[in-house]
Amino acid sequence: MQIFYIRREFLLKYNLKNRGKDIRSKKCSPGTESIQKIILSSQTRDEKLLNICQLLKDAVLYYDWVGFYMAEQSKQELVLGPYVGAPTEHTRIPYGKGICGQAADKRDTIIVQDISGQTNYLSCSIDVRSEIVVPVFKDGRFVAELDIDSHELNQFSEKDKKYLELVCQRVSVLF
Numbered sequence: 001m002q003i004f005y006i007r008r009e010f011l012l013k014y015n016l017k018n019r020g021k022d023i024r025s026k027k028c029s030p031g032t033e034s035i036q037k038i039i040l041s042s043q044t045r046d047e048k049l050l051n052i053c054q055l056l057k058d059a060v061l062y063y064d065w066v067g068f069y070m071a072e073q074s075k076q077e078l079v080l081g082p083y084v085g086a087p088t089e090h091t092r093i094p095y096g097k098g099i100c101g102q103a104a105d106k107r108d109t110i111i112v113q114d115i116s117g118q119t120n121y122l123s124c125s126i127d128v129r130s131e132i133v134v135p136v137f138k139d140g141r142f143v144a145e146l147d148i149d150s151h152e153l154n155q156f157s158e159k160d161k162k163y164l165e166l167v168c169q170r171v172s173v174l175f
């Protein structure tokens, strides 16, 4: 049984590494207990947010860039917070600009399955193909966003949306 399990894991990893795209949709979202564990740790808020980004990116193959933007209400701008992935020039984003700015305006999750069709989009890297942005609310107030980019088209499903909205609910206690 154990051998079968190890062999299956090996084959799955081998396939993912070598034939990647066709089974890229197989994913393993970390349980919210792992998120909760980080939240309850004795680290600073930024360390916790960074660890959550890392956890998500490591666990889900098609999460290629994972980061938080903080809401600066007085300036109606988003400020780049902890992230994992390629460096981005978009360190401040006015509400309404790009996918992140639109999510800030709408106060709602936005999924873009193919960024090439977007006119209001801020490119972080030429490799990005799809994106999801999920707002974080603290006592009904918009305080931050979780932004995730994928290098593949059509990656984000209703399951991702529900899962990431739950993650953001947990994260809201940090604000």
Ligand code: SME
Binding pocket: 065, 088, 090, 093, 097, 098, 099, 100, 101, 120, 121, 122, 123, 124, 125, 131, 147, 149
């Ligand atoms: N693509 C985002 C900008 C943030 S970077 O992807 C990290 C947008 O259009 O708002």
